Amino acid sequence: MRFATISTARGPAAATLAPDGSVRGRCFVDDGSVQSLDVAIQSQGDLGSYHALLCDGDVFEAGSFSFLPPLREPRKILCVGLNYRDHTKESPYEQPDYPTIFGRFASSLIGHEEAIVRPRVSTALDYEGELVAIIGKGGRHIPLADALDHVMGYALFNDASIRDYQFKTPQWTIGKNFDATGAFGPWVVTADEIPAAAAGLAIETRLNGVVVQSSNTSDMVFGVAQLVSVLSEALTLLPGDLLVTGTPAGVGMARKPPLYMKAGDVCEVEVEKVGILRNPIVDEG
Numbered sequence: 001m002r003f004a005t006i007s008t009a010r011g012p013a014a015a016t017l018a019p020d021g022s023v024r025g026r027c028f029v030d031d032g033s034v035q036s037l038d039v040a041i042q043s044q045g046d047l048g049s050y051h052a053l054l055c056d057g058d059v060f061e062a063g064s065f066s067f068l069p070p071l072r073e074p075r076k077i078l079c080v081g082l083n084y085r086d087h088t089k090e091s092p093y094e095q096p097d098y099p100t101i102f103g104r105f106a107s108s109l110i111g112h113e114e115a116i117v118r119p120r121v122s123t124a125l126d127y128e129g130e131l132v133a134i135i136g137k138g139g140r141h142i143p144l145a146d147a148l149d150h151v152m153g154y155a156l157f158n159d160a161s162i163r164d165y166q167f168k169t170p171q172w173t174i175g176k177n178f179d180a181t182g183a184f185g186p187w188v189v190t191a192d193e194i195p196a197a198a199a200g201l202a203i204e205t206r207l208n209g210v211v212v213q214s215s216n217t218s219d220m221v222f223g224v225a226q227l228v229s230v231l232s233e234a235l236t237l238l239p240g241d242l243l244v245t246g247t248p249a250g251v252g253m254a255r256k257p258p259l260y261m262k263a264g265d266v267c268e269v270e271v272e273k274v275g276i277l278r279n280p281i282v283d284e285g
Contacts, residue, residue: 001051002187003037003153005072005111006065012072013065014040016054017187023065026057037188038071041136041152042239047190067112069184070155071134076241077104078231079130079159079176083221083246090254099222099230102172104159104182104244112186115282116160118263119178125261125281128159128247129205129213129269131198133224134188135241140232147228150237153190154198156269156277157244158183158205160261163253183269183279184242194273197224201272203248208265215248217271 002017008027014034015025026034034057035043040050081100082088088095110116118125136152159176160183166175195201198217205213222230227243252259261267265281 001047001190001193003051003054003070004185004187005037005068005070006060007068008060008065012068013060014054015060015065016051018055023060024057025054025060036072038073038240041071041134044137044239047152067114067186069109069111070186070188071240071242074106074240074242075238076235077106077182077244078241079104079244080222080227080246081172084215084219084248085221086215086219086249087247087251090249090251095221099227101231102176105177108177108179108182109184110180110182110279111184112277112279114183114279115180116158116183116261116267116279117178117180117282117284118261119162120284122162122164123260123262124163124253124258125181126161126163126252127205127207127212127261127267128161128251129203130157130159130247131201131203131217131245131271131274132157132184133198133228133243133245135228135237135243136239138236138238140236142229142232142237144225144229147225148191148197150228151191151224153188154194154274155185155188156271156274158267158269158277158279159244159247163260183277185277187275189274199223201274203272204270205250206268206270207259207261212252212259213248213250219248220246
């Protein structure tokens with residue numbers, strides 16, 4: 001099953017990809033009983049019934065809607081740095097033996113086809129194609145053997161980073177949270193449609209059609225199950241939390257000369273079986 005949140009002429013709507021390939025759903029303004037994807041996940045209800053409800057809704061033709069971030073108010077956005085060895089080698093860091101965790105805020109999120117904004121204060125806007133795991137069942141001290149039972153699905157992310165601000169301090173937070181730099185979507189694909197732990201999937205980032213990152217999710221240092229289990233040692237994971245699992249080698253800052261995104265560029269992130277996340281780049285007005 002695939003779920004999205006979209007913007008229509010009548011307002012935001014919950015949507016799904018129906019078996020016939022059409023995009024169907026229900027606008028919140030028309031039907032106050034329709035839950036957002038956030039609420040549907042947080043309530044830990046039957047997503048099959050949620051899918052059926054949306055399939056019985058309106059058909060949204062291509063061009064009549066735009067994508068919003070699938071989850072509008074994720075409870076936590078936990079990002080993993082240095083989670084592909086080839087990326088660590090191109091960075092100024094040694095490979096850590098514990099996940100490098102930093103946070104994003106929901107205020108930085110944008111949807112598929114929305115513009116990533118290069119801020120006025122920097123030209124060092126970098127791309128980072130990533131896979132997102134979405135927590136569907138909360139918990140603390142989750143055993144490794146049970147960890148994947150807590151993941152309801154997967155989506156795509158471009159962890160666009162303002163590199164000079166990222167390295168102004170030992171903490172990366174500021175460079176990872178500029179407005180309109182966290183592209184997320186287009187769909188949440190339920191875990192039953194993806195290989196276990198999303199392992200063995202090709203991951204690729206393209207800038208203006210040129211491949212700049214190419215790897216496989218099996219190359220993660222810490223896989224999805226391990227991340228869920230290890231993070232739950234410290235944090236109570238909640239339904240609707242996002243776990244952004246890291247980027248492979250090829251980022252712009254590691255190139256000589258650096259390759260940063262600029263206005264007029266288009267960046268695409270693709271993960272096999274999950275889809276393509278596409279965003280144009282604009283300058284801050």
